[in-house]
Amino acid sequence: MSENESAIGEGAAKATEPEANTEEITYHAVEKDGVVTAIWEMQGRKHLRTIDPRSRQGQDILRLYTTEHHDEAGEAAAS
Numbered sequence: 798m799s800e801n802e803s804a805i806g807e808g809a810a811k812a813t814e815p816e817a818n819t820e821e822i823t824y825h826a827v828e829k830d831g832v833v834t835a836i837w838e839m840q841g842r843k844h845l846r847t848i849d850p851r852s853r854q855g856q857d858i859l860r861l862y863t864t865e866h867h868d869e870a871g872e873a874a875a876s
Contacts, residue, residue, distance in 0.1 A: 824858050825851070834861065 820841035827835040836848040836855050848855045 824848075824862070826862070828857070 801822050825837045826833045833850045836850055836858055838845045
């Protein structure tokens with residue numbers, strides 16, 4: 798095996814190892830003029846990826862947030 802092939806094999810092994818980082822993944826909505834233009838997936842302070850809010854996954858995240866947000870508001874009003 799050549800040096801390049803062994804380096805590729807080592808890289809593949811490193812990619813399949815689980816990450817040691819145990820910080821929670823959070824989502825942050827980026828708004829402009831009251832409209833969500835992007836959703837940032839974060840792990841701690843590290844930006845993992847940007848999700849389009851018009852995509853299926855973006856819609857699911859926004860739907861989950863608005864459901865939780867309305868539930869919290871309802872509980873605060875009831876007490």
